[in-house]
Amino acid sequence: MIDLSSDDAAKSLRVREFYLGRQPILDRNQALFGYELLFRNAPVGPAVIETPGLNATAAVLAHAAQLGVERTVGDAIGFVNVDADAIMSDIFGFLPREKIVLEVVETMEPTPEVLARMSELVSQGFRFSLDDVKADTPHVESMLQMVEYVKLSMRDMPVDRLMRLAPRFKQEGKKLVAEKVENRDEFKTCLDLGFDYFQGYYFAKPVIMSGKKLSPSQLAVMELMSLVTSDADNIDIERAIKKDVSLALNLLRLVNTPAVGARQRIDSLSQAVTILGRRQLQRWLQIMLYAEPSKRGHSMTPLLMLATTRGRLLELLAHKLRPSQHHVADIAFTVGIMSLMDTLFGIPMAEILTQIPVVDEVSEALMWRGGFFGDLLKLAECIERIEDMEHYIVPTLRDLAMSTDELVELEMAAFEWSDNVVRYAL
Incomplete structure (x- = not known):
């Protein structure tokens, strides 16, 4: 030996x-x-x-x-x-x-x-x-x-x-x-x-049900997300969060996870809105959509785990490839986490995109796996199904000018981050 x-x-x-x-x-x-x-x-x-x-x-x-x-x-x-x-x-x-x-x-x-x-x-x-x-x-x-x-x-x-x-x-x-x-x-x-x-x-396969409606909690999060992405005042966002007590408590718990990286404990909703900023707040609301069914006794943990891992991996990839463009990493996270929402809601992706306003690049990535963000999403999906789609990984890495060593390091960071988030989210 x-x-x-x-x-x-x-x-x-x-x-x-x-x-x-x-x-x-x-x-x-x-x-x-x-x-x-x-x-x-x-x-x-x-x-x-x-x-x-x-x-x-x-x-x-x-x-x-x-x-x-x-x-x-x-x-x-x-x-x-x-x-x-x-x-x-x-x-x-x-x-x-x-x-x-x-x-x-x-x-x-x-x-x-x-x-x-x-x-x-x-x-x-x-x-x-x-x-x-x-x-x-x-x-x-x-x-x-x-x-x-x-x-x-x-x-x-x-x-x-x-x-x-x-x-x-x-x-x-x-x-x-x-x-x-x-x-x-x-x-x-x-x-x-x-x-x-x-x-x-x-x-992770969508089971599409006609006429399926979102739960009241999911609707509350969706409404809040549209407030956050619009030009609503912080006070209006705070008021909307306070209307749903469980939403407010869950959000406060999530924003205090080590994965957020806040330097101080966040004790109030106004603090959460001020310290996190709009883009970070949107991220935690997206995560809450996946965590919410688990609280009602449905085992959505694997979907939450997969969505947060995808979101984080896409964010890290985008940051590595376009380091000076912070908004690109934020968009990549949104693409990753939204890519499983058709499964989460049992609603076709096209219908979800009429309810959640997104920029054209996000829509193209989610609907057709097109553009820069679509390439990142395809790479993440191929890694998940490595046995059947291994042949796609190396050419994609070559196109992105990234080594396998770099990819593995980003993957492991995404796994760690996702495990951390899920522990706090449920």
């Missing part, structure tokens, strides 16, 4: 270029349980220094761990993919075992050496997940006793096979994860079959 503690090894790891996807894993109540972290080697030029004796997966994982896996998963659990070479390497000193589940694919060759190493890692407190299980093969059987989670993919999985495999693994005491769940019907099927956890973007 290679020793990664030396300075030379650490330096050579830092030159590894990779990008990162973070896919939510939800429990039966659709609350956030964990993330699958998808580390992808970026295709780079010949100047990359390889870490001798350490394969690409292990090197990328060790590099990610040096950046801080905790920053990436917050309070949740991180599922990370490892192959046989990574299992046999000495990367595990880098990984926080209490925060991590090691994920192996069912096709991995379970040699006696690999099984012995898995057993050793389990005895050290690491947990394993068996990914993409399609049948109860001898390979699966040999690894089953060491794994805590079994993942079954909904893609290309016949329902009759699913109905046979799910009870079989439940009987063995395994926690079942349905992955690549793409719509509500698949979620319902897996729920009925007793699955414990669900991975996929079914929760």
Whole structure:
């Protein structure tokens, strides 16, 4: 096994270029349980220094761990993919075992050496997940006793096979994860079959309902947002906030989150309006739209998490690319957070844009993924769906003249910020 503690090894790891996807894993109540972290080697030029004796997966994982896996998963659990070479390497000193589940694919060759190493890692407190299980093969059987989670993919999985495999693994005491769940019907099927956890973007797909009306609280926030974006006096904005007591309290709680970065505690609405300014106030009202359904017992946390992460990532990207234009970063945040409002409200995006006045650039990005902001939004969406849309990321980064290292650093900052906000918002 290679020793990664030396300075030379650490330096050579830092030159590894990779990008990162973070896919939510939800429990039966659709609350956030964990993330699958998808580390992808970026295709780079010949100047990359390889870490001798350490394969690409292990090197990328060790590099990610040096950046801080905790920053990436917050309070949740991180599922990370490892192959046989990574299992046999000495990367595990880098990984926080209490925060991590090691994920192996069912096709991995379970040699006696690999099984012995898995057993050793389990005895050290690491947990394993068996990914993409399609049948109860001898390979699966040999690894089953060491794994805590079994993942079954909904893609290309016949329902009759699913109905046979799910009870079989439940009987063995395994926690079942349905992955690549793409719509509500698949979620319902897996729920009925007793699955414990669900991975996929079914929760972010709009279910459009004709004639759907916004709740009184959402309407109050929307009205307030139009006051904030117009030239209304601060006193009128304050008066409107005070009309809805829960709105006022929630807003005060949100503006005191560390994510706001205020130097002093904000104790009154007039202070909030004065200290934050219009653009910041608009941002927290947009976030409140996502937080509000959770307070009525609907689990919108993953949507809130996704929207705040998108908003922040777009803001950071815009700031990096156009540092002298502060308003551009503000617009980018709005595009990111509004991009999921059709799902939040169950109303077509075109209809939302008649209710929330936005500039043409925002409208073009939200409706057609067009223009500068549309490019940023497409990049964020591709990162979320890195398994299917990986080919789009590198050309986009090239167009934006940005390195993968810079992207990962911004992503991790966005993850951290979003986790912070959600903790205070709910």
